[in-house]
Amino acid sequence: MTIKHHPSDTTLAAFAGGQLDPGSSAVVSSHLASCQTCQRWVTTLEDVGGVLLADLPATPMVPGSLTNTMGRLNVPLESDGPARAFAAAEDAAWLPEALRPYKLGPWRWLAPGVYQRKVDVPSGGGSRVFLLKAAPGTRLPVHIHTGVERTQVLAGAFTHDGGRFGAGDFDDAEGDVEHRPSIDPGEECICLVAMTGDIKMTGPIGRVIQPLLRL
Amino acid sequence: MRTVQIQTENGACPPLVMQPRLGSAARKRFAGKALQIAMSVERKPNPSTMDASGLIEAIAQRKDQKAFTVLFEHFAPRVKTFMVRSGATSSQAEELAQETLLMVWRKANLFDPARAGPSAWIFTIARNLRIDGLRRAGRETNAIANMDESGEDSEQPDVVCISTERDGRIRSAIALLSEDQRRVVQLSFVEDKAHPEIARELNIPLGTVKSRIRLAMKRLREVLDGQS
Numbered sequence: 001m002t003i004k005h006h007p008s009d010t011t012l013a014a015f016a017g018g019q020l021d022p023g024s025s026a027v028v029s030s031h032l033a034s035c036q037t038c039q040r041w042v043t044t045l046e047d048v049g050g051v052l053l054a055d056l057p058a059t060p061m062v063p064g065s066l067t068n069t070m071g072r073l074n075v076p077l078e079s080d081g082p083a084r085a086f087a088a089a090e091d092a093a094w095l096p097e098a099l100r101p102y103k104l105g106p107w108r109w110l111a112p113g114v115y116q117r118k119v120d121v122p123s124g125g126g127s128r129v130f131l132l133k134a135a136p137g138t139r140l141p142v143h144i145h146t147g148v149e150r151t152q153v154l155a156g157a158f159t160h161d162g163g164r165f166g167a168g169d170f171d172d173a174e175g176d177v178e179h180r181p182s183i184d185p186g187e188e189c190i191c192l193v194a195m196t197g198d199i200k201m202t203g204p205i206g207r208v209i210q211p212l213l214r215l
Numbered sequence: 216m217r218t219v220q221i222q223t224e225n226g227a228c229p230p231l232v233m234q235p236r237l238g239s240a241a242r243k244r245f246a247g248k249a250l251q252i253a254m255s256v257e258r259k260p261n262p263s264t265m266d267a268s269g270l271i272e273a274i275a276q277r278k279d280q281k282a283f284t285v286l287f288e289h290f291a292p293r294v295k296t297f298m299v300r301s302g303a304t305s306s307q308a309e310e311l312a313q314e315t316l317l318m319v320w321r322k323a324n325l326f327d328p329a330r331a332g333p334s335a336w337i338f339t340i341a342r343n344l345r346i347d348g349l350r351r352a353g354r355e356t357n358a359i360a361n362m363d364e365s366g367e368d369s370e371q372p373d374v375v376c377i378s379t380e381r382d383g384r385i386r387s388a389i390a391l392l393s394e395d396q397r398r399v400v401q402l403s404f405v406e407d408k409a410h411p412e413i414a415r416e417l418n419i420p421l422g423t424v425k426s427r428i429r430l431a432m433k434r435l436r437e438v439l440d441g442q443s
Contacts, residue, residue, distance in 0.1 A: 008429075009428070009429055009432035009433065009436070010410075010425055010428050010429055010432070012432075013400075013403065013428055013431075013432050014403065014409075014410075016404070017342070017403045017404040017407075018342035018343070018345060018346050018404075018407065019403055019407070019408075019409055019410075022346070040440075041436070041440060043330065043331060043335075044385075044435075044439050044440065045435075046331060046335045046338060046339050047331070047332055047334075047335040047381060047382070047385045048385055048388075048389065048400070048404065048435065049335060049338040049339070049342065049404045049405075050331075050332055050333070050334030050335030050336070050337065050338040050382065050385075051334060051335075051382050051385045051386050051389065052338075052389075052400075052401060052404050052405050053293055053294070053297055053334055053337065053338045053341065053405070054293065054334040054382065055386075056293045056296040056297055056300075056405065057293075057296055058292030058293055058295075058296065059292050059293075059295040059296040059299055059308070060292060061291050061292055061295060061309060061312065061313075062309055065291065065309065065312075065313060066284065066287055066288070066291075068313065069287060069291075069313045069316055069317060070280065070283070070284075072313075072317055073280070073283070073317065073320050
């Protein structure tokens with residue numbers, strides 16, 4: 001796949017620095033899994049973090065800290081259970097690894113041809129995360145973002161004023177962007193979305209489905 | 216473990232001459248390329264330096280507790296500072312620093328020196344524990360309770376300089392950033408400040424924070440991207 005749209009530099013910096021909420025992080029991770037260019041850059045940014053860490057002044061550890069830690073070296077981890085298996089086999093083909101730790105809700109009807117599936121990320125003031133599946137040729141309602149919406153295309157493609165977004169592409173929509181995406185013909189489009197702030201639906205259908213979008 | 220003697224210059228922070236450790240295919244290309252890395256931070260004369268990658272590998276291969284001790288003594292106090300600056304209380308920072316080093320012990324076999332430098336690897340462990348630990352504990356209250364960083368000790372009694380070719384390259388790239396750009400990168404990577412918090416702290420508009428980060432990233436990309 002040819003990836004044309006990547007997370008912005010500020011998004012990648014926030015990811016490498018650990019600033020993103022877990023939901024947005026999972027969406028960026030799913031992009032990194034399919035994009036070596038961004039993966040390589042994030043690794044370099046982690047090197048930057050390593051140097052900044054190595055150059056910090058020391059804060060003395062409490063007396064007995066080392067001994068205490070040594071005493072815990074061979075205590076096995078309590079909660080490092082096996083990664084959860086995805087429920088249905090047919091999911092595994094396109095579900096990103098980054099979602100493995102999280103529970104997925106059932107697909108729910110949202111609008112004609114549009115389904116949504118909640119990703120249960122304990123976010124703590126972060127984003128709402130969901131999978132969105134839309135039939136080929138669907139036009140999604142006009143909507144305005146008030147926060148940041150980060151979307152990784154897992155299958156199929158959609159197009160809006162920002163360009164065409166195919167599998168592997170990342171749509172980094174920040175601030176008051178008004179979008180009316182339409183799904184390309186031929187293939188169902190599946191996206192992983194993390195949303196902070198609100199989304200305002202401005203069309204007649206949007207006003208109806210808006211309450212359903214509140215996850 | 217291979218230690219490398221450093222050349223001391225006037226008792227000030229000495230440039231390190233580091234002989235990268237051999238033995239893995241990934242590092243063979245560095246063979247014989249002695250490196251001179253001028254440390255940007257002033258330090259007391261160092262008795263020795265160490266090869267942090269080698270120490271992590273010693274843990275992976277033979278559960279080497281001596282190697283762990285050296286790593287702990289160097290990194291735990293820095294991870295503690297990292298946590299304090301991220302808004303942890305002193306006792307949380309102590310706990311998270313211990314946890315980070317425990318994780319280094321447990322995950323040593325996953326360390327791949329071809330992919331990440333030792334400091335970068337430890338940074339990612341500390342960063343992830345910070346996300347899990349601090350956010351869960353409710354960082355807002357802690358951030359306010361912990362503005363005081365007086366617990367930090369600028370004396371570094373038993374400091375062991377760690378350096379690799381990779382870190383040297385990164386360090387010179389960071390040095391190319393403007394003071395303002397360096398500050399926003401520092402705030403975001405080390406002090407766990409989101410962009411609006413950085414704007415408040417530096418008393419500049421949010422847009423300026425974003426453009427500084429963008430410019431810093433652009434600069435770093437020009438120097439570093441595609442070289443690894």
